[in-house]
Amino acid sequence: MTMRSAMTLSRSIGFADLVGTRTRTRSATDSVNAKIEVRNFSFFYGNFKAINTVSMDIPANHVTAIIGPSGCGKSTLLRAINRMHDATIGAHAEGEMRFDGVNVYDPAVDSVLLRRRVGMVFQRPNPFQLTIFDNVAYGLRVNGMRDKKLIAQKVEESLKRAALWDEVKDRLFKSLGTALSGGQQQRLCIARAIASDPEVILMDEPCSALDPIASLKIEDLIDDLRDQFTIVIVTHNMQQAARVSDMTAFMLMNRATRAGELIEFDQTDKMFTAPSDQRTEDYISGQFG
Amino acid sequence: MNTPKNYRWRKFVDQVMRGSTVFATGCAVIPLIAIIGYVLTLGASALSVQFFTDVYQPPNMAQAAADGSTPAFDPNDPFAGIGVPTDGTAPADGTAPVADVYAGGPVGGVLHGIIGTLIITGMGLLFALPIGIFAGIYLSEYRNERYATIVRFCCDVLSGSPSIVAGVVIYILVVIRSHEFSAIAGSLALMILMIPIVTRTTEEMLKLVPESMREAARGLGAPTWYSTFTVIIPAALPGIVTGVMLAFARGAGETAPLILTVLGSNVISTNLFAPMASLPLLAYRYTESPYPGENTLAWGAAFVLMMLVLVMNILVRVATRRRAGASR
Numbered sequence: 130m131t132m133r134s135a136m137t138l139s140r141s142i143g144f145a146d147l148v149g150t151r152t153r154t155r156s157a158t159d160s161v162n163a164k165i166e167v168r169n170f171s172f173f174y175g176n177f178k179a180i181n182t183v184s185m186d187i188p189a190n191h192v193t194a195i196i197g198p199s200g201c202g203k204s205t206l207l208r209a210i211n212r213m214h215d216a217t218i219g220a221h222a223e224g225e226m227r228f229d230g231v232n233v234y235d236p237a238v239d240s241v242l243l244r245r246r247v248g249m250v251f252q253r254p255n256p257f258q259l260t261i262f263d264n265v266a267y268g269l270r271v272n273g274m275r276d277k278k279l280i281a282q283k284v285e286e287s288l289k290r291a292a293l294w295d296e297v298k299d300r301l302f303k304s305l306g307t308a309l310s311g312g313q314q315q316r317l318c319i320a321r322a323i324a325s326d327p328e329v330i331l332m333d334e335p336c337s338a339l340d341p342i343a344s345l346k347i348e349d350l351i352d353d354l355r356d357q358f359t360i361v362i363v364t365h366n367m368q369q370a371a372r373v374s375d376m377t378a379f380m381l382m383n384r385a386t387r388a389g390e391l392i393e394f395d396q397t398d399k400m401f402t403a404p405s406d407q408r409t410e411d412y413i414s415g416q417f418g
Numbered sequence: 419m420n421t422p423k424n425y426r427w428r429k430f431v432d433q434v435m436r437g438s439t440v441f442a443t444g445c446a447v448i449p450l451i452a453i454i455g456y457v458l459t460l461g462a463s464a465l466s467v468q469f470f471t472d473v474y475q476p477p478n479m480a481q482a483a484a485d486g487s488t489p490a491f492d493p494n495d496p497f498a499g500i501g502v503p504t505d506g507t508a509p510a511d512g513t514a515p516v517a518d519v520y521a522g523g524p525v526g527g528v529l530h531g532i533i534g535t536l537i538i539t540g541m542g543l544l545f546a547l548p549i550g551i552f553a554g555i556y557l558s559e560y561r562n563e564r565y566a567t568i569v570r571f572c573c574d575v576l577s578g579s580p581s582i583v584a585g586v587v588i589y590i591l592v593v594i595r596s597h598e599f600s601a602i603a604g605s606l607a608l609m610i611l612m613i614p615i616v617t618r619t620t621e622e623m624l625k626l627v628p629e630s631m632r633e634a635a636r637g638l639g640a641p642t643w644y645s646t647f648t649v650i651i652p653a654a655l656p657g658i659v660t661g662v663m664l665a666f667a668r669g670a671g672e673t674a675p676l677i678l679t680v681l682g683s684n685v686i687s688t689n690l691f692a693p694m695a696s697l698p699l700l701a702y703r704y705t706e707s708p709y710p711g712e713n714t715l716a717w718g719a720a721f722v723l724m725m726l727v728l729v730m731n732i733l734v735r736v737a738t739r740r741r742a743g744a745s746r
Contacts, residue, residue, distance in 0.1 A: 245639030255630035258653045268638040
């Protein structure tokens with residue numbers, strides 16, 4: 130166990146200089162540093178170990194995809210990053226989940242303040258029963274922003290970045306967020322998440338409730354956002370992971386312990402063309418999962 | 419397709435079962451229809467403009483008002499008419515008979531009762547609302563704490579306990595200590611009865627708001643209290659308002675606790691620290707009365723009480739439906 134995590138560690142040190150060579154997203158001047166460092170991280174629901182000693186470095190201003198079959202703990206890992214499990218009884222973590230070098234499970238860390246820096250987009254679009262404007266402004270108001278001009282400006286900016294502005298600019302105050310179509314709702318949720326300028330955006334299968342066209346729009350959006358945000362996306366769709374991500378983590382449930390484990394974490398290109406683990410290759414080529 | 423062997427039998431059983439459920443439903447509805455019909459017919463006959471604008475008139479005055487004569491007794495003399503027959507027969511000493519106080523229709527109105535009921539119930543609701551709603555929020559949004567389980571259980575016990583208990587408690591705690599029946603004591607008794615209703619409906623309605631809303635707010639860094647007030651409560655508002663109206667209806671109809679706390683009154687009183695009239699109390703006292711005119715007033719009071727609750731329910735339905743409609 131310790132050997133494997135040590136291997137993961139050494140690999141994660143190795144990828145930093147490799148990432149910069151990807152012409153699609155990064156220029157040579159970009160310095161790549163780990164935004165989130167996962168160190169021997171285990172997660173429990175009561176006595177049940179859902180994730181077993183995962184270690185990985187999630188690079189800043191890149192898109193990192195977590196893939197794997199159902200029940201492998203990828204959503205659990207994602208939600209552990211901003212402590213969304215706090216409300217679940219018996220849920221607790223071991224090891225470290227470092228965000229900018231600070232372990233978020235340190236008792237001194239305020240989960241509310243953490244979540245203001247780590248935004249989240251959920252599997253099902255979940256806009257509030259508020260107007261479109263108020264939906265996007267919600268995070269700003271939570272952060273104590275009271276200047277109406279500034280809020281309006283931020284809302285417009287966020288909706289534009291989420292490629293939703295043209296569709297809703299005439300009814301910002303008239304329609305409720307819940308009145309939009311599924312794809313629009315999800316883009317509204319992304320606008321809501323980016324409005325308060327988080328550093329990291331966690332996306333938990335953001336396209337699984339959407340049709341292919343709406344999914345494509347979200348993917349384009351992720352592509353546009355990658356320069357400003359560190360994005361971690363959980364997805365069932367391997368083509369999607371291949372399309373949008375710079376780094377890919379493959380997780381699998383250990384049959385004996387039923388705990389999710391990180392099998393391989395590497396550049397997406399490499400993961401999908403020449404994975405170093407047989408299980409990754411099997412999964413990606415559709416032989417199981 | 420060929421018919422199964424016992425097809426007719428199965429059809430017959432089906433119809434018998436269906437028939438019995440329809441019959442049982444009918445039996446359940448009959449008392450309700452009977453009560454509403456009875457109150458409507460008898461109560462509506464008591465209604466007049468005077469019924470809503472006037473207060474209680476003693477039967478002595480009632481007869482005088484009915485035929486325009488002067489009252490048989492001086493209404494300001496408490497000892498007038500003692501020992502004199504009041505049914506119109508001649509007294510034994512040979513003096514002229516006084517007017518028959520049992521004759522004549524209802525006179526006077528229940529304005530004092532309407533005002534009293536609105537004040538007492540409204541104030542009770544005012545006391546119960548903050549406690550009930552905050553307790554409901556606690557039970558729903560912090561539902562996993564052990565204290566919440568205890569509170570929830572106590573709430574259920576309280577809402578199931580007889581209303582006279584609330585009256586006795588306030589009688590001992592407030593009325594005896596203050597040496598005075600008072601409207602405020604009645605409001606406190608009604609508050610005890612309303613709190614569990616408001617609490618449990620608030621809790622149930624908040625629980626109906628999807629968990630994804632709470633997650634979304636949490637994911638934006640909103641503390642629980644903030645998301646509760648900005649997202650969860652607005653989404654659950656129509657349901658909460660319905661619960662509040664239910665509590666109001668329950669409070670407005672309570673009689674037993676009021677007998678022990680506000681006592682009742684025959685005049686308009688807005689003094690919160692003195693006895694006050696209320697519709698259920700008037701219905702109760704006038705039903706006991708030997709005067710037919712007062713019995714009619716009792717039906718009228720019952721009718722007004724029913725209408726009050728009905729109209730408020732309809733108003734709230736309309737108001738909340740408009741809100742809910744706007745969200746589509």
